[in-house]
Amino acid sequence: MRKVSNILNVVFSSVIQKSLPILIGIIVMNFYGEEGFIKFSLFLTGLIAFVVFISTGMVPALIKAITLSESDKQVVFNNYLSMACLAWLLISLVSISFSLCNLLPDRISELIPYLIVVSICVICILFSLAALQALGYTALAFRISVFNTLIVSFFVLISLMFQFEIFLIMYLISYVIMLFVSLWFLSKFDIFDIRLISISKATRSLLPTLKESGSVFIPNIIWMLGVFFFHSFVASTESTESEYSTFAIGYQWLTFIVFIPGALAPIVISYFSKAGGVRQVYCMSFLYIILGFIVTACFYFLDTQISTVYNIELTDRDVEILGLTLLSGCVAAGNAPLIQFLISKNHAIYITFASLSWLIIILISSFSTLFLNVLFESFFIAYLFSYFVLFFVVFLLDRKHVEITK
Incomplete structure (x- = not known):
């Protein structure tokens, strides 16, 4: 019964995460017109590209490592988060370089600063939810997903009276809040500790992890x-x-x-x-x-x-x-x-x-x-x-x- 409950929590969390961009897209189309919707769609596509590049292969490996680890779960989580931060730093530098060299379409270049900030927030949130699921707290992960949805919805609704650029800033702020909430919950379970984030260790661990x-x-x-x-x-x-x-x-x-x-x-x-x-x-x-x-x-x-x-x-x-x-x-x-x-x-x-x-x-x-x-x-x-x-x-x-x- 517990296993079925865990599966349902995962599915419902995914439904919430996938439904939210669609609902926001409808709102953006109605309030900001076709041009605003195009920018928002490109933003989402760019965000997914950032997240896939940074986290592909790491999230399943993180869940497996935390599940198998008996005592050093905090070290495991922070090591994987350090590797994700290093990958985020690399893709951010590459995207900024492409933008400065005019190798990206104008619409994409305008979105790069937002993508850089929101992508690291999404990565930390994904890793936090994955860690909670690995620890067996799927119900808590589901409640955090619901809270995240409410936060994004709130900031989106109050930004509709402003220009599209303000909308993007408010969207960004909502993810920053979700980032702190997710990491705060992990710190309560003694999983996250910012002092253990180490780029030097991540440099040594990133290539073997990607190879695996x-x-x-x-x-x-x-x-x-x-x-x-x-x-x-x-x-x-x-x-x-x-x-x-x-x-x-x-x-x-x-x-x-x-x-x-x-x-x-x-x-x-x-x-x-x-x-x-x-x-x-x-x-x-x-x-x-x-x-x-x-x-x-x-x-x-x-x-x-x-x-x-x-x-x-x-x-x-x-x-x-x-x-x-x-x-x-x-x-x-x-x-x-x-x-x-x-x-x-x-x-x-x-x-x-x-x-x-x-x-x-x-x-x-x-x-x-x-x-x-x-x-x-x-x-x-x-x-x-x-x-x-x-x-x-x-x-x-x-x-x-x-x-x-x-």
């Missing part, structure tokens, strides 16, 4: 860089700029479609590691795709209501873009069990091939004038192709296993 989680870290970086590039390209290219807001709406809901597979990843990986077979992988994959199709169908047939909610007029092409983006989410959700199965069987290296094939299709469609009119179709095809790569790999590995057991 490289098979997961590399494909995630490829996925996220591709997504960030695609968002930036569509938003800054004259022929597609007017269509970006529709794509951004679809992409926010894409992240909602894939949240359940992502939230259940630790449980699914553990299950596959012990007993799960290929048949269960396929069933889970098809189930996630079907659930995604249901969400996509709702959007397709409720386009009038979507227009009203977002206060935007949708053309037939906009509905197509929305549908293609959501279908990409269906395929991404279907990818999740295949990826989790490969991780559980220590075959995560094959995920890199799928992510590279996805990125190559994205780059070809973006830079080739032949595909410029079907850019969003190419986005969907890239996800579909990556699905077939992963499906084929799992199928071959299963065949190989069956032949060996014979």
Whole structure:
């Protein structure tokens, strides 16, 4: 019963975390118009890129290390947090350098200061919630997630009477408050101690940690860089700029479609590691795709209501873009069990091939004038192709296993 309660707390926390940006996006579109929504969407995409680069591979390793550690949990947590701070410092310096050298679109460059501050707050919050879950305090982690949601909502609502820049500042302040609250709770459990944060120790530990989680870290970086590039390209290219807001709406809901597979990843990986077979992988994959199709169908047939909610007029092409983006989410959700199965069987290296094939299709469609009119179709095809790569790999590995057991 306790295990079920823990799972529900994790799922509900994920629902809250994924729903909040969508709700704020609707508010931003209605109060700040399409330009404000575009900036907010680019901000969220950039924030995810920062967080993925900094924390990929570390959060699962942190949970495992705290769970296995008997006495030095405080040292373990602060060591991982130190490594995250070092990675944050590196990506911050790189992003500032790119901005100063005019290598980023203007809209992205304007957001870099906000991204740097909010990203370190998000990382500390993620690590805090992960530590609490590892210690068995999933209910407390859930309550902190609810509190965080209320804080962000409060600051967003009181900022709506001001300009968009003030809105971003208030959004930033809400995350700073959440940062202090999360770390305060950890200090009460003798887990966090700022005196143990050491960049010199992190320098020695970062590379071995990345080497250990490289098979997961590399494909995630490829996925996220591709997504960030695609968002930036569509938003800054004259022929597609007017269509970006529709794509951004679809992409926010894409992240909602894939949240359940992502939230259940630790449980699914553990299950596959012990007993799960290929048949269960396929069933889970098809189930996630079907659930995604249901969400996509709702959007397709409720386009009038979507227009009203977002206060935007949708053309037939906009509905197509929305549908293609959501279908990409269906395929991404279907990818999740295949990826989790490969991780559980220590075959995560094959995920890199799928992510590279996805990125190559994205780059070809973006830079080739032949595909410029079907850019969003190419986005969907890239996800579909990556699905077939992963499906084929799992199928071959299963065949190989069956032949060996014979």
